[in-house]
Amino acid sequence: MVNAVRSAPERPFLVAVPPAVAVAALLFYTASNAHGVRLATLAGIYALLVIGYQFVFGRLGALSLAQGAFFGLGAFVTARLGLADLPFLITFPAAIALPALVAALVVGPVLRLQSYYVPLVTLGLAQMLFIAALSSGDIAGVPTIMFLPGLELPRGPAFAIFVWVLAIVGALIAWSLSATHFGRFAEVVRDNPVAAGAVGLDAGRMRLQGFVLSAAYGGGAGALHAHLTGVVSPADFSLPVMIMCLAMATVGGRRHVTGGIVGVVLLNLAVEAAGLSPLYQPIFYGLMVLIALYWLPDGVLGLLERRFAPLSVVVSPAPQAIPARKAARIAGPLLAVRGITRRFGGVIAVDNVSLALHPGEILGMIGPNGSGKTTLLNALSGLSPAQTGRIFLSGRDITNLAPHEVARVGLARSFQTAQLADRLSALDNVAAARAALNGLDFGAIVQRARAETAFARARAEAMACLDIVNLVAAAATPASQLVPADRRRLEIARALALDPLVVAFDEPAAGLDADERDALAALLKQLAARGLGLIVVEHEVAFLRGIATRLACMDAGRLIAIGPPEIVMADPKVAAAYLGAGAVGGGRIK
């Protein structure tokens, strides 16, 4: 069978040709321009700035607003150390290292949080650095605008070439990273943070890595800018640099490394040709951002990609079985839940729940809406951790693990509405989970072949998982184009890719027709027969009756009955809960 599978996030055509054309246009323009060399140098500096910014903004989809401040910090460090007569070989690394350090120490811990804090924390950092730059003159007795003393770097064309060599090296590093695990993982993190957790990816850590890298690039660009202009002022920290960077990134193409180069050249030439004064440039750049968001959401490169470089076609890999988990399985239950409680404000969504799950068992969870079933699954999978009580997976305490850690140690889950990376193919949604188990490999930047082999194997193993859920034919289809029943199955394949001990399903049969339900029931039984423990939250009691070895009923956060299906169904408490004679349901979070 031949499937069209995207082999890499970017094709060589798109990586090389558009930026080459853009740079040729720049050279053509600058050759005929009085201060052309300066213009070309500036473009190279901004290219470095924007390529760095793409790590966090384009690849990971986090709206950082500190890139301008890192640029300013790099310039500031260069000026300060330059005034102390330190050589370029010391000032330049320092100008790269300090912003990276600030990014890691100040903002890093917070980036693990929800992405809506990213603009706040980065904007606050930018504001603090701006104020510090403004007031540093008064404090240290140094003028806020510093003219650099004699520059050891040559000026003119030699400096322009030096800057562009750095920009191209920077682009190559960025491209290598995006073409290996980092790029594929980043797609999952950007598309759907919940899915990232479910495949075992630490989105916060990746955001931190991307952020530190972007700060380093920004600092380097700022240093070069200080060398070019010989002037550093607090204005270098302020918003105009940030909005310029955003405009260049969005116009060129957020999702492409070389989009930065194309955007930089296009906008630089436009500003130059129009002779816009610096005062009004932010208005132009802001307008460009809006226009790009409206009509070119993936920028010029996104447009070119759709036009000229359709998805590359490769033969789908032959399925390769997943090697068995090496972890020693201890005697006793696979999953032991001991008295866990989860509150939301005054509402007790899960109230002192205890249960055990054994290998090969299918535990059906029933209960009225809002009785806490989904909250229980969220507590098990680390999405909203239990506040009291403990959870043990094969003897290991997983109570306080983050979602990606829970996924890695062997508790996988599916969601009420499937949480998938919609832009990725079905195959890569699963392969990401396989690859994530092996961790991120930064050595891959220099050893591309090793990384490629590893990812190819992850894909082959992912094919085996797709085979189990009978989804091989859809391997190349983007997840967004799958019908709901197939999205469910894809989630199951992804769970299997984690080689789990326990899989928790949240209403897997909802919205399926009779045939699809039968297929799902058969699949769940097959998984249980392999020795997995399954928890299946489901409204359809009829569906559960056919497969569950035991039933558990929740009401108002409490587990009111657990045991063989016929006994639980005959329990008057269960009937009361469903007929509303019992307590009114507690908090419901989905």
Added chain:
Amino acid sequence: MEPLQLIVDAFALGGVYVLVALGFVLVLNGIGAVNLAHGDLVTLGGFIAIAAASWVPMWPGIVFLPIIALVMAVVGALLAAITPMRRRSDTPEEMSLATFAVGVMLAAALTGLYGTTPISGPPLVGNGQIGLFGAAISRQSVVIILTAVILVPAVHLLLNHTQFGRRLRAAGQDPELARALGIDTRRMAAATFALGTMLAGIAGLLLADRFTISPTFGLDLLVKSYVAVAIAGWGQVGAAAGVALAIALFETAVSTVAAPAIADAVVYVVLLVLLAFQPQGMFGPAAQRRA
């Protein structure tokens, strides 16, 4: 300055911050994304007051309040129309990015028109003073506090006790469900933007009257209301207003002994520490972002 006057001024600044934060958190809940133009909309309101006062210099500033409210509501509706909310696929990041671009454009345009030197707007009710417990208190500050004291409960009533308010909140909390119930979520988002921008504009008028205003203040005001929302707990309307007031009081207290920038730095550090250890904020999140 007299201690009592200082305290009244602190609460006047607090009233302004509360209005700014209120507008910010309204839009946040209404569209599920951060409006990064909010601070610049505050300064826009202030500069509209200054422009209006230069046309009719005899009028007291309070006359401009309904005019600015109206103009800014229209601006807000326009803003809603140009931020890319029309496609369901737009992420909160993209919406925030659009508002950031608008904010930067506003700030740059105002800088082009007025420069960056802080200036004052028209006095609200004349520059007189009133006696209170034997101390002379600026009438401006008292009027600002009164305005905030009237507007905050009014917004609360609108959101919680009117059909419009319920629709507005429903559209923000679960757009898909709201659409299924026949609520025009795009219109509701525009209404939220109009309301939030109106509050921003009024805050700008008040700020320009008693204090000063400059196009560069927008970012600072944005960060403050953003911080208030994060400390209060994402989407908590009442708590955000309370924290905004606390920030104003703290800022005034610090500025009597040290540079105002120190207060900003302390607030930012408090935010970082809080986010690192208590990421839900002090009062927990009210709005859950859709996964």
